[in-house]
Amino acid sequence: MITIKEIAAQLDVSTTTVSNVIHGKTKEVSPETIKKVQKFLEEVEYVPNISARNLAQNESKIIGVVLKSRPDRYISLLQDPFVCEMISGLEDAIRSAGYYMMVYISDDIAEIISHISTWNADGLILFCMLDDDGQRVTEKYRKPVVFMDTYSEEMLKNYVNIGLDDRQGACDAVRYLIKCGHRKIAFLSDNQVGVDLERFRGYRMALKEAGIEYSDRNFLQLHTEKEEMDRSLHRAARKARNYTAVFCCSDLFAVQLINALTDQGVRVPEDISVIGFDDNMYGRFHRPALTTVHQDAGYRGRRAAELLIDILKGNQPEKNRIVMKPHLVIRDTVKVIQ
C-alpha cells in the first residue's frame, strides 16, 4: 500500500500538495501539478488509509447498525427475513452514500457500546432496543442516532425514529377478519412489548369497535426459546382451534402456526383463518399464500440510513417521528364465514 508521503517523495512535491489534489482542492494547486499527481495516483492505484484519516479527522465514515440479540431464540437475528431485508436496505443506502456499515450484534449493551466507541462510529442505527437499552446507549454515545421501531417515550422525545403504524396495520387486519364474519379471533405473539404491544392495541381496538369482548385467553403466547418453540407452537395451534381466525404478529409465526395446524389435520383457511404481518417471502412462498399486513422492511432500512446520513451532513431532520403506513394484502388464508 503506497502512502501519500511516498508519493510526495517520488514526485518531489509535498504531502500537502498530494492531499490537496486527492481532495479536489484544485484552486490551491497549479494545473500541471494536478495533472502530474493525478496521473501518478491512478498508476499506483492509491487507496487512502482509513485509520489514519479517522485519527486525523476524528471521523470514521462508519455507520454502526446495532441489533440487540436474544441468544436463546430458536432462530438468530440474521435468520429472520424481516431483519435481513432491513439490513439489506441499510447496506445499500450506506454504501451508496460512501459510508461503511458495521453491524454490531450482541445481547450485551455494554459490549455494544464498547465496540461503537472503539470504532468511533459517526452515527448509529438502533434496532430491537427494549426497556432502557436505548437510553443506555444514548447516555454514552453522543453522536447522531436513528431509532427503528422504538416505542420508548423518552427516546421518541429526543431522537429520530423511523417507525411503522403498527396499531393501524393490526387494526386493519382484524377489521378485515371481522368483515369476513369472524368474531372469535385470537392474537398470537411471543411478547407484549414494543412493536407487538402496539399491534396488540390495534387488535383490541378493532375488537372493541365491533363490540366483541376480549378475554385474556385470546392471547396466544409463543415461547420462542430454542427448546420450547416446537412444543409452544403446537400448544398454540391446539388453542387456536377454539377460534375461527388468528392474527399473528409476523409472517414467520403465521407460517409456522399454519404448519402446526396442518400437522394436526386442521386446514387453513377452511377450518381456521390466519393473517400475518410483514409480508416477506415466507408468506409469499407459502401455499395457500398468506394474507398479511405489508410493510417494506428494505425501504424502511434505506430511509433510516438516508436520514441518518442527512443528519451527519449537518441538516436537521424536519421531524423526529416518521411513521410509515402498512397496508393489508389479501391473499388466500382468510375465509369468509357464515
Next chain:
Amino acid sequence: MITIKEIAAQLDVSTTTVSNVIHGKTKEVSPETIKKVQKFLEEVEYVPNISARNLAQNESKIIGVVLKSRPDRYISLLQDPFVCEMISGLEDAIRSAGYYMMVYISDDIAEIISHISTWNADGLILFCMLDDDGQRVTEKYRKPVVFMDTYSEEMLKNYVNIGLDDRQGACDAVRYLIKCGHRKIAFLSDNQVGVDLERFRGYRMALKEAGIEYSDRNFLQLHTEKEEMDRSLHRAARKARNYTAVFCCSDLFAVQLINALTDQGVRVPEDISVIGFDDNMYGRFHRPALTTVHQDAGYRGRRAAELLIDILKGNQPEKNRIVMKPHLVIRDTVKVIQ
C-alpha cells in the same frame, strides 16, 4: 473518549505504564501501580481507539467478508436464507474470537479490493467468486484468504477452501429419486458453473449409473433476473410436467417451483416429485415439507472463520481443502411410483 495520554497525566505515570497495564505486561510494572491504573481504567471505562492501534501496529482486527452480488437478481444476497445463515455463523465466530466483521457486498471487484485496502482487513473470506474474481482479489491482496465454495482449480491449488461435496449430495438425491421409481428426472438451476455445475455432475452421475439417458432438455434453466423470474418459473413448471421428478439446486428454487406447479393445478408429490438442496427454513416451513439435501450453512461459516483466524495466529492449516458432507433429508415431496 479518554486517551492513554490523558490517563497517564491524571495518574501521574507515563503512557508506557498505562499501556503495559492494559496489555497485561505485569512483570514490568509494580503491583501498586497496576492496581491504581486498573482501577482508574475501569472507572473511566477506557476504550482503546482502534484507528490509532491499527496505525501503530498495522493490524486492523477486521475480517472482511466479501460477497460478489448480482444486482439484477430477483432477490438480493441478504435476502437469500442460505447466505444469511452463513453470515450468521461467520459473525458469531468472528465476534467470539475478538475480531470484527466487515461485510463487503458489491458487483464490482475493483470496488471490493479498494474497500479492503482502505480498511486494511487482516484476512478475507471470499464467497460467490466466479470466473477470475478470486484471482483478481488475491493478486492485489496479499494477506490470508479463505474461500467458500470456489471451484477454480487455480485458487484451490493455492488457497484454503471450505467446500461441500456438492456432487455427492446431488448424486445421493437423484439416486434416491431413482430408487423411488423415477426415471424421468429434470434438473433445475439458474446457471451451470461452480457449485451448480458440480451438482449437475452429481445428477448426471446418478442417471448414468442407472442407465438413464440424459437429454439437454432435462436441464430446466431459470432466469433469475427481476423481470424474468416469474415467467421463467412458470415456464419451468410447465416443462417440469413432462417429468415425474425434478431435482432443484436450492430449496428456494424448489419451493418456488412447487408454488408455480400448485398454481398450475399440479400437485406435489402426487403428480410430480420435487427435491431441493440446502435444507433451510424455506423447505422446512413448506407443506408438504421439502425432501432435500442438508448442509449446515451456519456451521460452514463458523468453520471458515475459525480456520482463517487460526491462520492469522500463525498456524498453518493442515490441509487446503475442507470438504463437508451433505446428507439427504427425506420428507414429503417425493412420491414412490409404480
Next chain:
DNA sequence: TTGTACGCGTTATCAA
C-alpha cells in the same frame, strides 16, 4: 520499575 521519544498515514494550519 518508569519515562521519553518516535513512527504509523493523514489532514490542517500557517508560513514562505
Next chain:
DNA sequence: TTGATAACGCGTACAA
C-alpha cells in the same frame, strides 16, 4: 502556489 510541521492515539524500543 507550495511546503514544513504539528496533531490525532497508540505501541514500543530504548534510555534512565
